Amino acid sequence: MATCLLCGMPMVFQFKVRDHLRPEMETEYEVELCRACRYARVVGEFTADQVASFYTSGYHTHEETDAPAKPTLWLDRLLFHLAWRRDRGLDLAANEVPRTKEHPALCDVGCGAGLMMAKFKQAGYQVVGIEPDAAARAIASKNGEVLEGTAETSPVALGGRQFDVVLLSHVLEHCIDLVSALRSVKRLLAADGTAILEVPNNGSVAAEMLGPEWFFADIPRHLHFFTEGSLRAALGMAGLRVTRTLYTGYARQFSPEWLEGQQRIRASIGTEGWNRNAWELLARTAFSGAPGKYDSVRVHAVHEDAGA
Numbered sequence: 001m002a003t004c005l006l007c008g009m010p011m012v013f014q015f016k017v018r019d020h021l022r023p024e025m026e027t028e029y030e031v032e033l034c035r036a037c038r039y040a041r042v043v044g045e046f047t048a049d050q051v052a053s054f055y056t057s058g059y060h061t062h063e064e065t066d067a068p069a070k071p072t073l074w075l076d077r078l079l080f081h082l083a084w085r086r087d088r089g090l091d092l093a094a095n096e097v098p099r100t101k102e103h104p105a106l107c108d109v110g111c112g113a114g115l116m117m118a119k120f121k122q123a124g125y126q127v128v129g130i131e132p133d134a135a136a137r138a139i140a141s142k143n144g145e146v147l148e149g150t151a152e153t154s155p156v157a158l159g160g161r162q163f164d165v166v167l168l169s170h171v172l173e174h175c176i177d178l179v180s181a182l183r184s185v186k187r188l189l190a191a192d193g194t195a196i197l198e199v200p201n202n203g204s205v206a207a208e209m210l211g212p213e214w215f216f217a218d219i220p221r222h223l224h225f226f227t228e229g230s231l232r233a234a235l236g237m238a239g240l241r242v243t244r245t246l247y248t249g250y251a252r253q254f255s256p257e258w259l260e261g262q263q264r265i266r267a268s269i270g271t272e273g274w275n276r277n278a279w280e281l282l283a284r285t286a287f288s289g290a291p292g293k294y295d296s297v298r299v300h301a302v303h304e305d306a307g308a
């Protein structure tokens with residue numbers, strides 16, 4: 001068994017799962033976990049072509065909007081309402097970053113259809129996007145310059161440009177090469193800039209209860225899984241220091257869209273042995289601390305020697 005990329009401790013087998021979006025494929029993906037720092041990953045080395053093939057059917061985050069379904073049964077509505085009442089999560093907002101100039105420059109790495117670009121542009125930022133998917137780039141380019149590239153491979157056209165804010169929102173977990181993706185974040189970040197990275201929270205109770213059926217497991221599109229601690233360790237390895245941690249995404253875990261999504265995964269690949277009781281999830285999380293409660297964790301990070 002391999003050792004952890006982040007802390008050097010042994011990785012242990014967690015589970016095996018097939019791709020729920022391509023149930024006809026026989027390939028099983030194995031997830032291994034570091035018990036010390038809680039970093040987990042899909043075992044194996046993947047090529048860019050293989051990874052591209054993971055996105056060929058049913059993958060929808062590149063669409064412009066994703067209208068949530070309306071709750072129907074009163075019990076479902078009650079579940080969602082109770083969760084909503086307990087939701088103190090903080091979605092990424094443009095004013096979250098202290099501003100040092102009137103029009104700061106932001107690079108949205110893996111900008112998708114550009115929803116975040118639009119939000120920051122409206123707040124006065126000069127925004128540039130990087131996105132591998134051509135259809136998504138076409139939509140995102142309404143909000144500013146969008147270049148072809150990935151987190152690991154910055155577009156040549158950027159030259160040595162650096163940004164006040166470098167944003168990776170639900171991107172790092174998709175990267176083939178974690179180390180080079182983080183090095184590239186560091187290169188893009190101005191000396192006094194702030195990197196913002198949001199990833200699924202693998203320390204959440206939902207991740208623990210649902211394993212491969214967890215909405216944000218989405219294996220093999222997601223290849224890396226972090227807790228706040230392992231995200232901090234990964235950034236530290238790249239010479240970036242975490243200055244702030246925020247959690248987001250509580251009530252949505254009880255929304256019909258989320259619960260139906262998880263049911264579809266189960267129907268598609270028939271995983272066994274996981275606790276799917278949404279009421280139990282609510283009971284275990286409604287009054288618990290943020291690290292177990294929210295489905296996503298977001299950190300702000302700066303160069304390790306910044307402001308020292």
Ligand SMILES: [Zn+2]
Pocket residue numbers: 004005006007008009034035036037038039
């Ligand atoms: Zn580790």
